[in-house]
Amino acid sequence: MNSIELQKKLLEYISKSLMSTDETISIVESVTSGCLQLAFSQMPNASLFYKGGMTAYTILEKVRLLNVDREEAEECNCVSENITEVMALNVAKLFESDWSIATTGYCLPIRNSEYKIFAYFSFAYKGEVILTKKLELHPKTQALNAQLYYTEFILGCFKSEINKMLILK
Numbered sequence: 001m002n003s004i005e006l007q008k009k010l011l012e013y014i015s016k017s018l019m020s021t022d023e024t025i026s027i028v029e030s031v032t033s034g035c036l037q038l039a040f041s042q043m044p045n046a047s048l049f050y051k052g053g054m055t056a057y058t059i060l061e062k063v064r065l066l067n068v069d070r071e072e073a074e075e076c077n078c079v080s081e082n083i084t085e086v087m088a089l090n091v092a093k094l095f096e097s098d099w100s101i102a103t104t105g106y107c108l109p110i111r112n113s114e115y116k117i118f119a120y121f122s123f124a125y126k127g128e129v130i131l132t133k134k135l136e137l138h139p140k141t142q143a144l145n146a147q148l149y150y151t152e153f154i155l156g157c158f159k160s161e162i163n164k165m166l167i168l169k
Contacts, residue, residue, distance in 0.1 A: 007152065010155055010156065010159060011039060011042060011043045011044075011155075012043070012044060013159055014043060014155065014158060014159055014162065015043040015044045015045060015046070015049070016044075017159075017162045017163075017166065018048075018049035018099070018162070019045060019048055019049055020166075021165070021166070023049065023098040023099060024049050024050070024051050024095075024096075024097040024098050024099065025040065025049060025050055025051065025097050025098065025099040025100065025101070026050075026051045026052055026053055026091050026092055026094070026095030026097040026099075026100050027040065027052075027053035027054075027091065027100065027101045027102075028053060028054050028055075028056055028066060028087045028088070028090075028091035028100070028101075028102045028103075029053065029054070029055050029056075029102070029103045030055070030056060030057055030062070030078070030087075030103055030104040030105070031103050031104055031105035031106060031107055031119045031146075031147065031150060032103045032119070032147050032150050032151050032154070033055050033057065033147060034053075034055050035147050035148065035150070035151040036053070036101060036103065036151055036154065036155070037052075037053040037055070039151060039155060040053070051095040051096070051097045052095055053091070053095075054091065056087070058078075059073045059074060059077070059078045062078055062083070062087065065094075066086065066087050066090040066091065066094075067086065067090050068083055068086050068087065068090075069086075077112040077113075078104060079104050079105055079106065079112075079113070079120065080104075080120065081120055081122075081132050081134070083104055083120075084102050084103065084104050084120040084121060084122040084132060085102070085122045085124075085129045085132055087102035087104065087122070088100045088101065088102035088122035088123065088124040088129060089124050089127065089129065092124050092127070098125065098126055099123065099124070099125055100123070100124045101121065101122070101123055101154065101158065102121065102122045102124075103119055103120070103121045103150065103154065104119065104120055105117075105118050105119025105120055105135075105150070106118060106119070107119075107141075107143040107144075107146040107147050107150075108143050108146075109139040115139060116136065116139055117136070117137040117138070117139055117141055117146055118134055118135060118136040118137065119134070119135050119146075119150045120132065120133070120134050120135075121133060121135070121150070121154050121157075123157075123158060123161050125161075125165065130161060131157065131161055133157065135150060135153055137149060
């Protein structure tokens with residue numbers, strides 16, 4: 001199977017899983033800048049479980065729309081484990097969804113990132129953060145490649161979390 005066929009199977013699996021549990025999802029992105037929203041919009045029957053998403057790129061928008069603490073955000077340039085978790089919890093509240101995914105980080109090596117490329121992502125389920133991870137890439141990774149890699153990795157992790165929830169039910 002080639003990469004596109006594998007990605008299609010992953011999207012179909014997530015779609016079927018969310019439909020079988022009658023659960024919904026929403027997304028808030030920063031570093032992936034809409035890539036996850038695009039992936040969810042491509043899933044079969046997306047309108048049955050995908051409530052929507054937003055790209056909140058600036059500190060101001062994260063503070064205004066997602067109730068991120070301004071002082072904390074300014075200290076870390078809005079890139080931290082805690083910021084990502086707050087984003088995940090609050091996007092789920094905004095969209096009234098069972099699940100949510102949040103991302104923040106860097107796809108270019110800049111001074112604020114100590115010239116590293118990394119992202120945080122969080123999954124929330126029914127008002128509780130169930131997973132937060134940091135993903136680091138080589139500093140010479142091209143920005144678009146970083147965003148696409150983050151997206152694919154996050155979708156794979158999300159599939160694993162759905163599997164865990166299905167086993168528990």
